[in-house]
Amino acid sequence: MTAADHIAVALDHASVDDNLDLIRRLKGRAKWLKIGMRLFFAAPERSIEAARDAGANIFLDLKLHDIPETVRGAARSLARFTPELVTIHASGGAAMATAAVEGFREGGSPNTAVIGVTILTSFDPHGLAQVGFALPPAAAALQLAEHTASAPIAGWVCSTAEVGALRARFPSHRLIVPGIRPAGSDPGDQRRIGTPASAIEQGASLLVIGRPIIAAPSPEQAFDDILREVATALEAR
Numbered sequence: 001m002t003a004a005d006h007i008a009v010a011l012d013h014a015s016v017d018d019n020l021d022l023i024r025r026l027k028g029r030a031k032w033l034k035i036g037m038r039l040f041f042a043a044p045e046r047s048i049e050a051a052r053d054a055g056a057n058i059f060l061d062l063k064l065h066d067i068p069e070t071v072r073g074a075a076r077s078l079a080r081f082t083p084e085l086v087t088i089h090a091s092g093g094a095a096m097a098t099a100a101v102e103g104f105r106e107g108g109s110p111n112t113a114v115i116g117v118t119i120l121t122s123f124d125p126h127g128l129a130q131v132g133f134a135l136p137p138a139a140a141a142l143q144l145a146e147h148t149a150s151a152p153i154a155g156w157v158c159s160t161a162e163v164g165a166l167r168a169r170f171p172s173h174r175l176i177v178p179g180i181r182p183a184g185s186d187p188g189d190q191r192r193i194g195t196p197a198s199a200i201e202q203g204a205s206l207l208v209i210g211r212p213i214i215a216a217p218s219p220e221q222a223f224d225d226i227l228r229e230v231a232t233a234l235e236a237r
């Protein structure tokens, strides 16, 4: 595995064409491209085809969350894209997580790794309390992971603040970390942020990076700078 295997670029531009342009610019650099709801709902076939043409792995970040049978059906429908990674909300519970995994298998994509989103990185403790979580973000993320670990999912999405604790508890699951901000960059709407190096040092498998790369004057340069930081952190771990 190289440093590029640990970076997923979030294709979060507002326009489909800007995302397709970004895919072309990052061809040969980005090994993972993350297609979220915005791009997928606007142009599912085109975006996946473009990412495949660029030689990238597909991370479909659709954060599925519904009753188990509905999620099973959604997974069966998505299986035709054979994505490498797909997200569900861990708060949907272990039965829903199992249904997602089974749905991909039934739909013909048994190798799709299903990943549970724990607590969105846009939540701070106050915001989480407002939606009824009694626990602070770190404890809530660990509880969601513990609960869904009984399902055959591949891992979880969590913030830099939780990744160390989750890695200690789950040595071989995939831990995917958004809310990544190189030192000195704008947090935007993210609340629980960390640098690429700190997330990698604490055991992240894959960093999700949007604005620090896609909104940079040169996305190629921003990608390469982060790649170097990740490579150095991997050597130290």
Ligand code: C5P
Binding pocket: 010, 012, 036, 061, 117, 118, 119, 120, 121, 122, 157, 158, 178, 179, 180, 188, 190, 208, 209, 210, 211, 212
């Ligand atoms: O621009 P930025 O680097 O903040 O983008 C982060 C990306 O990661 C967005 O596409 C967002 O949807 C996604 N994400 C997140 N928090 C999660 C799961 C996914 O920010 N818990």
